[in-house]
Amino acid sequence: EEQEEDTLRELRLFLRSVTERLALDRRFKAFTKPVDIEEVPDYCTVVKQPMDLSTVLTKIDVHSYVTVKEFLHDVDLIWKNALEYNPDSNPTDRQIRHRACALKDTVHSIIRDELDEDFEKICQKIRESR
Numbered sequence: 825e826e827q828e829e830d831t832l833r834e835l836r837l838f839l840r841s842v843t844e845r846l847a848l849d850r851r852f853k854a855f856t857k858p859v860d861i862e863e864v865p866d867y868c869t870v871v872k873q874p875m876d877l878s879t880v881l882t883k884i885d886v887h888s889y890v891t892v893k894e895f896l897h898d899v900d901l902i903w904k905n906a907l908e909y910n911p912d913s914n915p916t917d918r919q920i921r922h923r924a925c926a927l928k929d930t931v932h933s934i935i936r937d938e939l940d941e942d943f944e945k946i947c948q949k950i951r952e953s954r
């Protein structure tokens with residue numbers, strides 16, 4: 825009902841605010857756009873579900889997320905994909921993994937600091953009802 829749409833509108837505003845902060849952080853520039861599969865032809869053979877911050881913003885706007893948990897699942901994909909595709913001990917891979925870990929830790933810290941657990945509980949009830 826209308827109250828549910830009010831809740832989901834507030835969820836989208838919160839998720840946009842979090843995602844935009846991440847996208848503005850220079851450490852996370854490599855995560856802002858999809859990996860260019862013309863530049864990296866084997867990427868899709870290694871990474872089964874590519875994800876990036878611009879895709880997360882699009883998913884917010886098309887109402888793909890009904891809970892913060894679903895949003896965090898996608899941001900965690902960005903982190904896991906980066907570790908999976910860049911596992912080696914060379915400085916480039918290490919820098920990507922360091923930044924991926926910072927992305928994951930930063931988003932979880934923002935959520936812990938700014939999300940009311942009762943709000944997420946209401947979102948979960950809406951998700952279970954659909």
Ligand SMILES: O=C(C1CCC1)N1C[C@@H]2C[C@H]3C[C@@H](O)[C@@H](O)[C@]2(C1)O3
Nearest residue numbers: 854855859863864905906909910920
């Ligand atoms: O995994 C990624 C992105 C970094 C986080 C997401 N890429 C795979 C390629 C390997 C490495 C160096 C460049 O070849 C560049 O194309 C990529 C992009 O970085």
